[in-house]
Amino acid sequence: MIRIDRLNVRLPGFSLKSVDLCVEQGEFFCLLGPTGAGKTLILESVAGVVTIAGGRIVVSGCDVTGLPPEGRGVGIVYQDCALFPHLSVGRNIDFGLRYHRRSIPAGRAMCRDLIDRLGLASLLDRSVTTLSGGEKQRVALARALATAPTVLLLDEPLSSLDPCFREEIRDLFRSLHRETGLTVLMVTHDFTDAHSLAQRVAILNDGHVEQVGTVEEVFRRPLTAFVADFVGMKNVLPVRVENGIPFIGDLALAMPGRKGHFRHAAIRPEHIHLLPAGSDAMSNGSFTGRITTISNQGFFAELTVDAAGVIFKTVMLTSSLVVMDLRQGAAVSLQIDPADIHLI
Missing domain, CATH: 2.40.50.100 (RNA polymerase II/Efflux pump adaptor protein, barrel-sandwich hybrid domain)
Structure with missing residues (x-):
């Protein structure tokens, strides 16, 4: 689970303002909102890659506010995949193992299972620069899961994909969540993602949460004029x-x-x-x-x-x-x- 208590992040010209949010254990939760609302900033605060000005972040019952990214038990997949272009597919996938306490043999066994499940076995020796968009997202997902995180963070992972790949990766997220029971926090601007994947959603506007609820509640019974307009x-x-x-x-x-x-x-x-x-x-x-x-x-x-x-x-x-x-x-x-x- 993820619990965010009164999170404050200050950047030039923008800030997150006392954000409170709770994602239940095993839940698939989506953050929605217009560009610049602060969605990715919340994700990066949970991952530990931005400095927060105040508040507390709890992951799986552990206060991780002061921990480095590798100590939080969190995996993250970015919109552009953020793969290392100088490494092969296989070396990209097992890159994070050296920074985690899990033993290398156990980690490599986990990697082999992920590689088979994600259909990457034939790509291991290829340069990531030769992959399609859908293949790159599968590699990025395998790398994020290889360290056995308790929480998976997804930052607009489908927005840059062609429609033919988008549904493929959406189905992949759905099946992995069902099979693993991972807690997933996903940033998206696509209502299809929310309707097909999420159990609950939060709508963000200018650094604060406007509404949290089930997909049906938020889309059918918005609490503010902003949310009503945003959901169509x-x-x-x-x-x-x-x-x-x-x-x-x-x-x-x-x-x-x-x-x-x-x-x-x-x-x-x-x-x-x-x-x-x-x-x-x-x-x-x-x-x-x-x-x-x-x-x-x-x-x-x-x-x-x-x-x-x-x-x-x-x-x-x-x-x-x-x-x-x-x-x-x-x-x-x-x-x-x-x-x-x-x-x-």
Whole structure:
């Protein structure tokens, strides 16, 4: 497990601000957030490769705050793999053994098992400069695991890979985690990684944690406007409440029983459905508006609609757009199920 208590790191122009985080034993945990939010800095703080200004880091029950990187029981895989170009694949994999207490024979036995499991046996004498992106990531993973760490840290390990390799390595991470029970902390900006690998996630923003929870909790029930926008709720709109009724601009939301002091309404674009204005299928509580832009993305189109001065973003299949003959400037009805409106 990993426990981070009030972690502070100060760099010129940026700092981590009293970050608290707990990753359970055997959990696959993802750190998400925009570029520059501090995700990699948290990873490097756990690994011991940056100097922290305050706080405590516990790994597998041991306070490692003052320990050097090789004494923390942590393996790390970077986005660019960080392999040694002057060493062969085999020498890259067993490089870290000399800095750990594990005996060389036991370590080499572990390496042989990893080499077989990761399909690297035929590559051992090759220069790492001749490898594909997927092969390099497998070598970097073998090197990180060769010292038998209790925690594996992954820093955007899939972002530089071609799509054909990305799913291969994602499947590899999934199977290794299932087979070994390793505690994994992964930095990523890809929602697919979070949905397919993580049990829980944390969303970072400007050096602090905005929300922690299961993937479903964070993506379906964001706690802040920032998290809602980050996880794809493209419609994050200011709300005011009058006599218990939430309003977006002059549009009243038909949401009986939803009481509270709300500041924003968040709606995913796919939850806003368009019909030609005056359609027989129009329901109570629907809004009328006019299409202001259409961006064709191939199989689907992104649209913006102006409804009484409120701009909504939605998506629909291109085929449906053609069938309904919806064009820029067309009058439409916006259908939104109240259950799909998330009040913050």
